[in-house]
Amino acid sequence: MTTVNPARSDVVPPAEDDPWWAELTDDGWAGSQALGRLRELLLRATRHQVWRLRDLLPGVGPGELEDLAQQAADDASMAVLRQLATFEGRSRFTTWAYKFGVLHAGVAVRREAWRHRQVTLSDTLTVVDTAPSPAALNEAAQLARAVEGAIDSELTPHQRRVVLALLVEQVPIDVLADRLGSTRNALYKTLHDARRRLRAALTDLGYLETRPDRSTP
Numbered sequence: 001m002t003t004v005n006p007a008r009s010d011v012v013p014p015a016e017d018d019p020w021w022a023e024l025t026d027d028g029w030a031g032s033q034a035l036g037r038l039r040e041l042l043l044r045a046t047r048h049q050v051w052r053l054r055d056l057l058p059g060v061g062p063g064e065l066e067d068l069a070q071q072a073a074d075d076a077s078m079a080v081l082r083q084l085a086t087f088e089g090r091s092r093f094t095t096w097a098y099k100f101g102v103l104h105a106g107v108a109v110r111r112e113a114w115r116h117r118q119v120t121l122s123d124t125l126t127v128v129d130t131a132p133s134p135a136a137l138n139e140a141a142q143l144a145r146a147v148e149g150a151i152d153s154e155l156t157p158h159q160r161r162v163v164l165a166l167l168v169e170q171v172p173i174d175v176l177a178d179r180l181g182s183t184r185n186a187l188y189k190t191l192h193d194a195r196r197r198l199r200a201a202l203t204d205l206g207y208l209e210t211r212p213d214r215s216t217p
Helices: 020-024 029-052 062-082 093-113 138-154 157-168 173-180 184-204
Strands: none
Touching: 020 029, 020 093, 029 062, 029 093, 062 093, 093 173, 138 157, 138 184, 157 173, 157 184, 173 184
């Protein structure tokens, strides 16, 4: 397999993209040719992103990076075709499609980086006080205990696991979605709801200011 280092200046999507959208919806020869060009575009995007993130994969060689880029390009191609009807023409079609390659390459790299790492789904936050001057950082310590208490009392078990995995353990959201059999959107919704509950609890305790009501003039 020929390995390619895409850390070059030719990763910018081409400008001649006006007929692409129409051709991709064609069932004949034009559609087949457009699919091939789309795959080439997305492969440039995935190669560029995989090589940009290669420090996350120590010990992985050029051949394995190329395999990741190829797999991500396949996934990105399918995603573009599924989302074709959502393209609104607010940017060049290739610019819109190129982002799918970047996204799927990033997901592929993070999944590979975490493939052999254990994801601990805990529902308990342990606060370790390492402050050299407890008197000077007393307020911060009280806030930490308040956050710990709010996580324990205000969140559901599922919300606790998601919050601690994403915000404390720094597990990538696509990796966590795989491990939980969920989706990114579902986890974003869980995280949003959990943050709202925590903010309300900490506001009631006086640690956060009440947000102004934006509906009033």
